[in-house]
Amino acid sequence: MTTTAPTGPTDVESAVRDRYGAAARQREAALCCPVEYDRSLLEAIPKEVLERDYGCGDPSRHVRSGDTVLDLGSGGGKICFIASQLVGPEGRVIGIDMNDEMLGLARSAAPKLANAIGYTNVEFRRGRIQDLALDLDRLDQWLASNPLKSADGIERLEREMTRLRLETPMIPDESVDIVVSNCVLNLVRPEDKQKLIQEIFRVLKRGGRIAISDILSDEPIPAARQADLELWSGCISGAFEERELFEALEKTGFYGIAIDQWTEEPFAVVDGIVFRSVTVTARKGKEGPCLEAGEAVIYRGPWKQVEDDDGHVLRRGERTAVCAKTFEILTADPYMDDIIRIDPQDVIPEDERQTFDGSRPTRRDPRESKGRDFKQTAPTNDGCSPESCC
Numbered sequence: 001m002t003t004t005a006p007t008g009p010t011d012v013e014s015a016v017r018d019r020y021g022a023a024a025r026q027r028e029a030a031l032c033c034p035v036e037y038d039r040s041l042l043e044a045i046p047k048e049v050l051e052r053d054y055g056c057g058d059p060s061r062h063v064r065s066g067d068t069v070l071d072l073g074s075g076g077g078k079i080c081f082i083a084s085q086l087v088g089p090e091g092r093v094i095g096i097d098m099n100d101e102m103l104g105l106a107r108s109a110a111p112k113l114a115n116a117i118g119y120t121n122v123e124f125r126r127g128r129i130q131d132l133a134l135d136l137d138r139l140d141q142w143l144a145s146n147p148l149k150s151a152d153g154i155e156r157l158e159r160e161m162t163r164l165r166l167e168t169p170m171i172p173d174e175s176v177d178i179v180v181s182n183c184v185l186n187l188v189r190p191e192d193k194q195k196l197i198q199e200i201f202r203v204l205k206r207g208g209r210i211a212i213s214d215i216l217s218d219e220p221i222p223a224a225r226q227a228d229l230e231l232w233s234g235c236i237s238g239a240f241e242e243r244e245l246f247e248a249l250e251k252t253g254f255y256g257i258a259i260d261q262w263t264e265e266p267f268a269v270v271d272g273i274v275f276r277s278v279t280v281t282a283r284k285g286k287e288g289p290c291l292e293a294g295e296a297v298i299y300r301g302p303w304k305q306v307e308d309d310d311g312h313v314l315r316r317g318e319r320t321a322v323c324a325k326t327f328e329i330l331t332a333d334p335y336m337d338d339i340i341r342i343d344p345q346d347v348i349p350e351d352e353r354q355t356f357d358g359s360r361p362t363r364r365d366p367r368e369s370k371g372r373d374f375k376q377t378a379p380t381n382d383g384c385s386p387e388s389c390c
Contacts, residue, residue, distance in 0.1 A: 037082065044116035045081045046109040053078040055182035056277035057213025057261060060086060067177040069093045070203060072129040073184025077106030080122050081113050083180070089119040094171070096127050098136065127170050129181075130188050130196040132203055134161060135170035171203045178209045183277075185214045186239040190226070193240070197248045204284045211260070213279040215239045215267050225270060236268055236275055245280065254282040255309040256334045281334070286310065290323035291353035294344035296364035297322055297330050308335075313362065321364035323356035345371045 035058055042050060054075060060082040063069055069083045074095025083093045097103050106124045114120040126136040142160050146153075179200050188196050200210060217239045226237045240248070249257050261279035268275045286309070299306060299314035307313050308330065314320050319342055322330065331341040342364070367374065 041082045041085050044085065044113055045078060046112045049076045049078050049081065049105065049109045052076045052105060055079070055213065056215055056263075056267065057182060057279040059180035059182055059211035059213045059279060062209060062211035062260075062281060063087060063178060063180070066090045067092075068175065070132075070171060070176045070179045071095045072179060072181040072200070073097055073187065074106060074124060075099075075102045075182075075184075077109055077122070077124065079180060079182050080106065080124070081109070084113060084122045085117055087121065089121060091121055093122045094176075095122070095124040096129055096132065096171070097124065098126060098128055100126075125170055129184065130192040130199060131165075132171040132199045133165035133169040135164060135168070138164055138168065138170075173202055174205045174208075176203045176208060177205060178211065179204060180211045180213075182213045183215060185212060185245075186236070188238060190238070194248055194251070197252045201252045201254065201284060206287065207285045208283070210254070210282050211279065212281075213261070213277060214245075215275050216242045216245060216278045218242055218274045218276075219272075221273065222271070225273075236270060239275055242278070249280075249282050250309065253286060254284060255286050255329065257282040257309070258334060283334075285329065286325070288325055290325055290356040290358070291350075292356045293324035293327065293348050293353055294346070294368060295322060295324060295327040296320055296342040296369060297327065298340040298342065300338050300340060314339075319364040319366065319369070320362055321360065321368075324353065342369050344369050345374065 035055055037058055037060075041060075052075075055078070058079075060079050063083045063086040065086065065088050067083075067087045068091065069080075069087060071080050071083065071093065074080050074097045077095055080093045080095040084091075087093060095106060097106070103124055103126055110120075110122050110124070113122065127134055128136075139161065142164075143157070146156065146160070148154065148157060185193070185196065204210070215236065218241075220241055221237060221239065246257055258281050259278060260281045261277075263277040266274045266276045296319040297314065298319055299316050301316040303316065305313055305315045308326075310326065312320065312322060312326060327341070329335070330339050
């Protein structure tokens, strides 16, 4: 194993581009993990794509009918082509990659898939996944007409890049229902990783989701190993440390962050550091004011108490007062199976809701839900049924 001098941005991107360019022409087994896909969804995908597929999980399992899907580092297009069938003709799939050979493979296969399934809903764009606003094909078109002839041209290039990001972003703000990725985040330089997570957040709609399959390490990776270009392009040296990925998602504003799949068998072990495939899911949608609507939730258990991503502590079996936004979040996926919703007897109209008092007691008195003047008396049920007591 050869260790090079510390890598710079050009070294890393060149190593990744060269290795995956070669892998687009001829399969390289070291770049993938065994993954089980829905075989019925593979039948329509051209053979050349399946033969040159590199991944470590199946984030497409989280795609729904009608979704707009963004696949980061789409490679030969396999996940995009699976997602195309899942979203159906009403959905849309966009693949992003910076490797010309991989894009060529995916773009040439797209018409074959469309012919097999009877509709077209997939497109592939060239760009860096940590900069989803800049379309590199558009930039190349501008450079063809405005070649750089001196140092002054660099300033013009930077202005054009800014214009493209603002006026014709490759992926606009809040335009995507779900972002998926399959073993690609680990190819991004450490200094760009937080920007990458922020870009994913930017393009997601409110209520949007992520499903990221990637290689994670159980310990920090030493600088010497991060400088090894072969390990880097092999999805190892640039891997997120386990806790690092979750911290980055939390910092950016995601909620409901969960481990969906954890592969027991390591992808690799280097100097005692274990690298394994993990699929992580999360959601966007905590933004907005906290308003009082008289709602409460009860945590079912089994833990004595839990804390959500905004610091609300939910004690088992206790009515907990929450704002309308938190109530909406906690009574939907992925929390709803663990939560009992308590709707107020008297609904507060949205335009009459006041700011939620965060300093109030966390317990919601039952009288707040039923109403202070609630005096109803109801007889016991006469008979037994699945909907009643006996």
